[in-house]
Amino acid sequence: xxxxxxxxLSALNTYRNLNSTQNDLSKSLxxxxxxxxxxxxxxxxxxLTISExxxxxxxxxxxxxxxxxxxxxxxQTAEGGLTETHSILQRMRDLAVQAGNDSNNETSRKxxxxxxxxxxxELGWIAKSTNFNGTSLLNNTGSLKFQVxxxxxxxxxxxxxxxxxxxxxxxxxxxxxxxxxxxxxAIADVSKLAGAASFSxxxxxxxxTSVTTGNLGAADSFKSVQQYADxxxxxxxxxxxxxxxxxxxxxxxxxxxxxxxxxxxxxALTQPGTGVAAGQGGQPVTGGLAFDSADKAQASxxxxxxxxxxxxxxxxxxxxxxxxxxHAINVTNVAKENLTAAQSRIxxxxxxxxxxxxxxDNILSQAGTSMLAQANQSTQGVxxxxx
Numbered sequence: 001x002x003x004x005x006x007x008x009l010s011a012l013n014t015y016r017n018l019n020s021t022q023n024d025l026s027k028s029l030x031x032x033x034x035x036x037x038x039x040x041x042x043x044x045x046x047x048l049t050i051s052e053x054x055x056x057x058x059x060x061x062x063x064x065x066x067x068x069x070x071x072x073x074x075x076q077t078a079e080g081g082l083t084e085t086h087s088i089l090q091r092m093r094d095l096a097v098q099a100g101n102d103s104n105n106e107t108s109r110k111x112x113x114x115x116x117x118x119x120x121x122e123l124g125w126i127a128k129s130t131n132f133n134g135t136s137l138l139n140n141t142g143s144l145k146f147q148v149x150x151x152x153x154x155x156x157x158x159x160x161x162x163x164x165x166x167x168x169x170x171x172x173x174x175x176x177x178x179x180x181x182x183x184x185x186a187i188a189d190v191s192k193l194a195g196a197a198s199f200s201x202x203x204x205x206x207x208x209t210s211v212t213t214g215n216l217g218a219a220d221s222f223k224s225v226q227q228y229a230d231x232x233x234x235x236x237x238x239x240x241x242x243x244x245x246x247x248x249x250x251x252x253x254x255x256x257x258x259x260x261x262x263x264x265x266x267x268a269l270t271q272p273g274t275g276v277a278a279g280q281g282g283q284p285v286t287g288g289l290a291f292d293s294a295d296k297a298q299a300s301x302x303x304x305x306x307x308x309x310x311x312x313x314x315x316x317x318x319x320x321x322x323x324x325x326x327h328a329i330n331v332t333n334v335a336k337e338n339l340t341a342a343q344s345r346i347x348x349x350x351x352x353x354x355x356x357x358x359x360x361d362n363i364l365s366q367a368g369t370s371m372l373a374q375a376n377q378s379t380q381g382v383x384x385x386x387x
Contacts, residue, residue, distance in 0.1 A: 005382055011375035018368030021361050028358040037349040047346050054343040060150025061336040068329045071146040071158060075322045078137040078165055081130035082315050085138075085167055088119050088126075089308045092174075092289070096300040099291035112291045120174055120289075127167035138167040142234070148328045158328065160321055163230055164314040170307045172243040172262070174289050183267040184247055186256040193228050194219040199242060201261040213238045225254025232257070242267065245306070 030039055038044045038051060098104070099112045130138045142163060149156025187193070198212040213235040222228045225246050232244045240262075247256040259267045289303065290296040 005379045008375060008379055010378055011372060014368060014372045014375045018365065018372055021364045021368055025358065025361040025365055028354055028361055031349045031354050032351065032358060035349055035351070036347055037354075038347050044346075051343050051347040054339050054346070057150050057339050058336055058343060061332050061339070064148050064150055064156075065329050065332045065336070067146050068148045068158070068325045068332065071148070071160065072322055072325045074132045074135075074137065074144065074146075075160060075318050075325065077130065077132045078162060079315055079318045079322075081126050081138050081167065082165055082311055082318070085123060085126055085170070086308065086311050086315070088123055089170075089304055089311065092116055092119050093301060093304045093308065096289070096291065096297050096304055099297035100294050100301065102294050106292075109291050116289055116291070120171060123167060123174070124171045127171060130167070137162055138165055146325075148325070148332065158321070158324060161317070163233075164310065164317060166233075169233070169243060169245075170310065172260070173245055173307060174303065183260075184256055184258045186247075187225055187228070187254070190222050190225055190228065190254075191220050193217070193222045197232075199238070199259060199267055201241065201267050209241065211237050211241050225257065229254075229257050232259075 027043075031037060038048050041048050095112050095116055099109060104112070127139045128136070130136070135144070143159050143161045146158045146160065147156060148158050194217060196213050196215055198210055200208050200210040202208055213232065214237065216228070216231045216235065222231070229244045229246050232238050232242075238244075242262065243260050245258045245260075246254045247258055249255050261267050289300045291300060
């Protein structure tokens with residue numbers, strides 16, 4: 001190779017290698033300072049896409065676990081109100097049993113009625129005041145949905161049905177005294193229930209008010225009498241004037257419905273539609289609590305027992321849902337842990353491995369700088385030829 005001074009190939013080659021080493025050293029410093037293997041898309045384009053997707057999943061699962069915990073809080077709040085409702089109903093039952101004894105005189109029976117009346121008012125207050133973040137829980141709320149998964153879709157939601165926890169309905173069933181008359185309608189075939197239904201109520205003054213519901217559903221849309229009763233309760237026109245309970249046989253199966261007017265009047269079914277009373281017609285039944293005789297006290301015991309059974313079923317359902325929330329939280333936390341580990345393996349830097357690269361590049365940088373100085377000195381030999 002000849003000696004030239006215009007082009008120092010050794011210095012250019014050394015500079016190129018030194019520049020590459022400096023770039024690698026800069027990247028290693030960035031990774032070591034952030035702890036991340038991927039700091040920009042250029043570091044690993046496909047890895048960035050995967051890690052960001054996993055990040056969304058982890059974030060969603062974190063919030064979903066909090067949502068499930070909120071669901072538990074809602075269920076516990078509702079059950080707290082139902083627990084006190086149970087206590088009140090048990091006390092009312094004790095008083096009804098006491099009133100079933102003819103050793104009570106008129107004053108004693110009046111005292112029993114007074115205490116039961118106060119307990120009924122307390123039940124009404126529980127129905128109105130039990131709420132979570134402004135959402136009423138025991139006053140014909142319907143159902144609440146909780147997002148317990150990171151993705152969209154019904155499978156990522158838990159629905160809490162509070163229809164059975166309607167304390168206001170219990171109050172309505174217990175209120176009215178001996179003057180409140182409901183009407184029982186037998187339902188022989190629930191599959192025939194469809195369309196709208198019209199009910200009328202005698203206001204006691206010779207006037208009759210008729211109320212027609214909206215379209216409650218098509219044929220075969222109801223699987224049980226309870227579902228049909230729930231549809232009636234959900235109808236705004238019906239619930240404004242009436243309450244409804246399900247008549248059950250000894251095995252707990254629904255056999256019909258009892259409709260009671262909120263004003264205490266006598267109820268009649270003016271338009272059964274298709275199957276509202278597929279069996280026998282309406283039969284008047286006495287509703288509400290009364291203790292002025294042993295026979296009425298007996299009827300009151302039976303009525304209270306129905307409400308106790310309703311609350312027991314509602315509490316049982318809420319307990320099952322709370323257990324489901326607990327399992328949902330556990331599953332969510334396990335999934336979050338595994339996805340976080342997967343994200344870490346993709347995005348986080350191996351500090352030991354990167355430190356080895358940094359040390360190597362640092363040594364190469366120092367060596368390259370030294371060699372560049374030597375390469376720049378290599379052309380100095382030309383000066384000896386000019387002397």
